[in-house]
Amino acid sequence: MKRHSNPLRHSREGENPALRYAQWIPAFAGMTRRVMFVLLMLLAAPLAAQDQMPPAPLAYKQLDDPALEAKAQGLMETLRCLKCQSQSIADSDAPMAGDMRHQVRTRIAAGEEPEAIRTWLVERYGDYVSYAPQNKPIMWPLFAAPLVILLLAVFLLRGRFRSAGKKETDNKVAGE
Amino acid sequence: MTGEAPKRSGLAIWLPLAVFGAFFALVIWGLYRPADREVASAFIGKPLPQFNLPAATEDRPGLSTAEMKAGKPRLLNVFASWCVPCAVEAPQLEALRQQGVEIDGVAIRDRSEDLNRFLATYGNPFARIGKDDLSEVQLGIGSSGVPETFVIDGKGVIRHQHIGEIRPEDVPMILEKLKEAQS
Numbered sequence: 001m002k003r004h005s006n007p008l009r010h011s012r013e014g015e016n017p018a019l020r021y022a023q024w025i026p027a028f029a030g031m032t033r034r035v036m037f038v039l040l041m042l043l044a045a046p047l048a049a050q051d052q053m054p055p056a057p058l059a060y061k062q063l064d065d066p067a068l069e070a071k072a073q074g075l076m077e078t079l080r081c082l083k084c085q086s087q088s089i090a091d092s093d094a095p096m097a098g099d100m101r102h103q104v105r106t107r108i109a110a111g112e113e114p115e116a117i118r119t120w121l122v123e124r125y126g127d128y129v130s131y132a133p134q135n136k137p138i139m140w141p142l143f144a145a146p147l148v149i150l151l152l153a154v155f156l157l158r159g160r161f162r163s164a165g166k167k168e169t170d171n172k173v174a175g176e
Numbered sequence: 177m178t179g180e181a182p183k184r185s186g187l188a189i190w191l192p193l194a195v196f197g198a199f200f201a202l203v204i205w206g207l208y209r210p211a212d213r214e215v216a217s218a219f220i221g222k223p224l225p226q227f228n229l230p231a232a233t234e235d236r237p238g239l240s241t242a243e244m245k246a247g248k249p250r251l252l253n254v255f256a257s258w259c260v261p262c263a264v265e266a267p268q269l270e271a272l273r274q275q276g277v278e279i280d281g282v283a284i285r286d287r288s289e290d291l292n293r294f295l296a297t298y299g300n301p302f303a304r305i306g307k308d309d310l311s312e313v314q315l316g317i318g319s320s321g322v323p324e325t326f327v328i329d330g331k332g333v334i335r336h337q338h339i340g341e342i343r344p345e346d347v348p349m350i351l352e353k354l355k356e357a358q359s
Contacts, residue, residue: 051258051285056310082215082320095285098319099311124318126218156188 025029051095058105059098065109072105078131079121088131145159217318217326217337224252224332226315228305232283232291237279239306245332249357250278251350252326253302254314256286257294259322265341266298272347273301277354280307280312284322325350329357 064070073090077101081092089097089104107117121129133139198255203319224241231238244250253269273279283291289307308314316328317334327336327350337351343345 051256052287052290053309085213085215088316094245096314099285101312103312103315122218123222124217124219124315125215125320128215154223156191169283 011116053095055095055098056078056102058102060101061105063105063109069105071114072101072108075108075117076101076104080129080131082125082129178188179321188282214339215320216339217320217334218232219318220334220337222334224328224334225313227313229308229314229356231352232281232286232307233288233295233307236302236305239304243304244280245330247330248278249327249329249335249354251278251354252280252301252317252328253284254282254317254319254322254324255327256284256322257290259284261341262323263298265323265343266301268344268347269344270299270344271300272350277351278303280340282308283306284314301333308342310330317318317347319322327353327357 006014019129049139063072076090077088079089081094081097081100083094083096084092091145104117110115118130118132127134224244226241228240229238246254251269251272255264269279279301281304283305286307286309288307306313319326319337323341325338325342326334327338328334335357338350342350
């Protein structure tokens, strides 16, 4: 058991500290190798899963017409990147997000409305692909929650207000 | 203080703790339940969109919607040479091919030299391979990554989506889905 106590935290008098640290070295070296291996594996995985193709033509190139580009940008900021799920496709450098931006810009340039493109994607990936809140029955608990909490707070505190008011009048009566 | 007020607040005083306890339990439950990061296609049961992909390799033709309506159920495998799990599922695709399943491939953002090397190494179970450099077909069928395998019935309707690599234990399920797609 003594051998396994951490020399960094448990120092005992009368011992040669160098000897105590020395017994840790082989184990530590083994661990370093393991840690290095894991780190290298982590480095290797993303590299292996990256394609070599250049980005889609309109992935990083804005549309020439500023009005159309603004339309496309507005839509891209509210579409979820499916590879990096907490980013919008406007924020992400994932190749698939680039392909989605290309798709959006191509369709906007062809005269399609942003909401039609959103509908097209929702048909394929579900509501999950869109960040824009929708007016659906399932959303009502979310919108109603603040109101319900406020009413609940008033209900719970009404006794407090009443007794405080009462105490005040009591004090007034007592003071007079 | 009146006699009535403390009795009522005596019960109410536990309410915040109860709410906190419920919230804490919810957080713990959320922590221990691994989140599902897969995005399932919402396009199951719908016909394949119109596409016409050029051939990705020299020895296999390209892929168009018309060829996917051949009257017999088939698999549409979305893959890429740069995708590691795609190599893992190669033996299972080969096993399916040997059982008479026709498999078409869509190669996502792939260079032909990489693709040829991949097929030479891990086998080529595909009848056709379409080249999808802009992920157009992938977006068109609601696929969000590689590899994904779709069961397409004889009329070109998507009947099933398998996300991730096909493991040996998945093969009977895939065959079952193909059989279901026949009806």
